[in-house]
Amino acid sequence: MSKEIYENPDLKKERQNCPFNKEEITHLLDGGKEKTIERKQLENYILSDEQLKDAVPMEYLSHADKYAEELRKACLLMHKLADSPAGQVPTLRALMGAGLGSAVLKEGNPLALHYVMFIPALMGQGTIDQQAKWLEKAYNLNMIGTYAQTELGHGTFLRGLETRATYDPKTQEFILESPSLTAYKWWPGSLGKTANYAVVMAQLYTKGKCEGTHPFMVQLRDEETHEPLPGIVNMWLNPVCISSYIHYGTYVKPTNSKLSYATMVFVRVVVCQDVTTNLRKAVTIATRYSCVRRQSELKPGDREPQVMDYQAQQNKLLPPLAATFAFQLAADHLWNLYHTANNNIEQGDLELLPDLHGLSCALKALCSSEAANFVEVCRQSCGGHGYMSCSNFPRIYGQVTAAETYEGENTVLWLQVARYLVKTRKEQSGGLSVKYLIGEEKGPKTVDTTLEGIVKLYRRAAVGLVDVAIAELDKSGRKGEAPHDAWNHAAVYLIKAAQAHARLFVVESFVDSLKEGKLSAPVRTVLSQLCELFIIYWLLERSGDFFLCSNLTKQDLLLLNSKYVELLAAIRPQAVNLVDSFDLRDEVLNSPLGCWDGNVYQRLFDEAAKSPLNQSNVHESFHKYLKPLLKSNL
Numbered sequence: 001m002s003k004e005i006y007e008n009p010d011l012k013k014e015r016q017n018c019p020f021n022k023e024e025i026t027h028l029l030d031g032g033k034e035k036t037i038e039r040k041q042l043e044n045y046i047l048s049d050e051q052l053k054d055a056v057p058m059e060y061l062s063h064a065d066k067y068a069e070e071l072r073k074a075c076l077l078m079h080k081l082a083d084s085p086a087g088q089v090p091t092l093r094a095l096m097g098a099g100l101g102s103a104v105l106k107e108g109n110p111l112a113l114h115y116v117m118f119i120p121a122l123m124g125q126g127t128i129d130q131q132a133k134w135l136e137k138a139y140n141l142n143m144i145g146t147y148a149q150t151e152l153g154h155g156t157f158l159r160g161l162e163t164r165a166t167y168d169p170k171t172q173e174f175i176l177e178s179p180s181l182t183a184y185k186w187w188p189g190s191l192g193k194t195a196n197y198a199v200v201m202a203q204l205y206t207k208g209k210c211e212g213t214h215p216f217m218v219q220l221r222d223e224e225t226h227e228p229l230p231g232i233v234n235m236w237l238n239p240v241c242i243s244s245y246i247h248y249g250t251y252v253k254p255t256n257s258k259l260s261y262a263t264m265v266f267v268r269v270v271v272c273q274d275v276t277t278n279l280r281k282a283v284t285i286a287t288r289y290s291c292v293r294r295q296s297e298l299k300p301g302d303r304e305p306q307v308m309d310y311q312a313q314q315n316k317l318l319p320p321l322a323a324t325f326a327f328q329l330a331a332d333h334l335w336n337l338y339h340t341a342n343n344n345i346e347q348g349d350l351e352l353l354p355d356l357h358g359l360s361c362a363l364k365a366l367c368s369s370e371a372a373n374f375v376e377v378c379r380q381s382c383g384g385h386g387y388m389s390c391s392n393f394p395r396i397y398g399q400v401t402a403a404e405t406y407e408g409e410n411t412v413l414w415l416q417v418a419r420y421l422v423k424t425r426k427e428q429s430g431g432l433s434v435k436y437l438i439g440e441e442k443g444p445k446t447v448d449t450t451l452e453g454i455v456k457l458y459r460r461a462a463v464g465l466v467d468v469a470i471a472e473l474d475k476s477g478r479k480g481e482a483p484h485d486a487w488n489h490a491a492v493y494l495i496k497a498a499q500a501h502a503r504l505f506v507v508e509s510f511v512d513s514l515k516e517g518k519l520s521a522p523v524r525t526v527l528s529q530l531c532e533l534f535i536i537y538w539l540l541e542r543s544g545d546f547f548l549c550s551n552l553t554k555q556d557l558l559l560l561n562s563k564y565v566e567l568l569a570a571i572r573p574q575a576v577n578l579v580d581s582f583d584l585r586d587e588v589l590n591s592p593l594g595c596w597d598g599n600v601y602q603r604l605f606d607e608a609a610k611s612p613l614n615q616s617n618v619h620e621s622f623h624k625y626l627k628p629l630l631k632s633n634l
């Protein structure tokens, strides 16, 4: 007899009479029906393998055992990748990212940097000959690489990196050295124990002149013994300059000195998608749990309500739910720009490089910081159980907050965006993605609170805040301040302008995607409600920017507040159906709070039972420490 599949009655009720086709949203998020089929095939292929399951929860293993277990699974995954039904890159992305990858490699993938940075660096910056020599070896995993840029003393300021590569014309070799303790490469993933090669970013010196940071291929460990090569601690020999600019002993400048930063641009684009996947997981866990959890009293004498029925809970969870769609659509838009710009750059056309740099910095900083804030709100919305390690919130939060720092610390990236915006506004040129900065914003300054009207408000705020920042810079200049001091003293305004620009890009991506997308009426309705909720939410959160830069009035704000709470109530009935549309398997969510069937309490209990401390009634430490204390009559 088939075992009755348990489904929490509240969740079951939430799923009845769904007014839209969940699969249509799943296909939209996957990039089409075929992609969904491919993803599900791959998930079944990977998640059905018993060897990829953890015998004990990772949190109960030692540091070394965690590493060994993750490496075991990562290597097994790579073998499975070689035979996987899906193509290479989609499978790679699935295995490296926050989705399928983190379902198997919960503490992180020891081979991630090999795919996320080492291979992209070879592809983006290696010469044809270098790619012929190393790419096949890297793809066949006959070498494991990492990307070693950050040093103990420098991570942000690349022009300050201390590792030196001195070209010796006699031997036609580069001598790499770490001249000081602060020059030691620090942070690169896999560098400690896994990688045997690295792309090392170092200051290139030739004929006594520093030509700036360049990438070098360096072998770190013996390919057979994995022992570090002689002198590897503070002296490296025989590196090879990637995309060599040394022709017959003479340095030839690249067309753009920042092309050596291209790998970071790629990862910034990828990080936007990755943090969005993590946010989807957090929202799914919190939403399902909030419909299972009944607590307190809403109507005196009534049964305890689902906590999702509190407007306060909807205010916590529906904006992040909407954000997952907003960030996904913006990340897709950025990914397309990346490919266009990259193809142009390969043809020698660098025109889109500033746009790509500006937008990738903006979106990486915005998506990672907003996702981190939203994940913490999701965790808090689950009360005490959200604090448990098994809820998966601590791990998800650790992953998204890391993204606020790596691949360019967010503040530094905001200032890069501001530099690009100020230049575009002042020079009134270029600026593909900031066309509104070129020429004056036309039309009346009156406010209408339609979707189009709200987008216009975002545009006014974006251009207005750039002008406020420029006015600050000019004011400092008139006082005789040097440009670098004026820049530093305007940082607060510059960052606000950069953030307003990033939010405008996300808002326009969401609105435009709904206009262009071939959506059924029910899906269009629910996504339009989410879009309107999200852009009003952000406007209310940042109302100061809009008061400063438009004719927004107190009445407008009160009207928008009313519209916002109406939208909370309108979307509430579809919350579970929307997160079900993400089609995230329980193994990917990895949380008893977010499981599809809502059997939360039993699963929490089963998880607790796995703890080593729950394998006996009295832990041995009682006899060693507590019992003597109890007898000591202090």
Ligand SMILES: CC/C=C\C/C=C\C/C=C\C/C=C\CCCCC(=O)SCCNC(=O)CCNC(=O)[C@H](O)C(C)(C)COP(=O)(O)OP(=O)(O)OC[C@H]1O[C@@H](n2cnc3c(N)ncnc32)[C@H](O)[C@@H]1OP(=O)(O)O
Pocket: 092, 093, 094, 096, 097, 098, 112, 113, 115, 116, 147, 149, 150, 155, 156, 157, 158, 159, 189, 258, 261, 262, 264, 265, 267, 270, 271, 274, 353, 354, 357, 405, 406, 407, 408, 409, 412, 416, 419, 420, 423
């Ligand atoms: C296949 C993938 C599958 C799955 C993926 C799954 C998961 C992915 C998730 C996570 C990834 C995995 C692991 C974590 C990896 C993390 C790795 C790292 O952290 S690597 C190290 C990262 N480090 C940084 O990002 C350093 C940040 N600092 C900088 O970038 C630079 O120092 C700076 C801040 C940009 C300043 O540089 P600089 O001082 O040289 O430049 P200026 O500010 O003076 O500007 C001069 C000029 O250059 C332009 N410019 C600067 N940078 C760039 C660029 N990157 N591209 C293009 N142009 C650039 C700048 O705009 C100025 O232009 P101007 O105004 O003069 O016209």
Ligand SMILES: Cc1cc2nc3c(=O)[nH]c(=O)nc-3n(C[C@H](O)[C@H](O)[C@H](O)COP(=O)(O)OP(=O)(O)OC[C@H]3O[C@@H](n4cnc5c(N)ncnc54)[C@H](O)[C@@H]3O)c2cc1C
Pocket: 113, 147, 148, 149, 150, 153, 154, 155, 156, 157, 186, 187, 188, 189, 402, 405, 406, 407, 408, 409, 410, 411, 412, 415
């Ligand atoms: C999980 C993780 C994985 C990583 N993986 C890798 C890797 O694989 N390879 C690699 O090379 N690196 C890696 N890194 C390092 C990472 O890239 C750096 O930590 C990051 O670039 C930040 O640089 P920093 O640590 O020097 O911070 P700092 O720049 O020292 O930041 C300290 C403070 O200084 C501020 N600050 C710095 N410059 C400015 C400025 N110009 N204006 C205003 N404020 C400023 C920052 O905003 C910040 O508040 C990783 C880091 C993490 C957390």
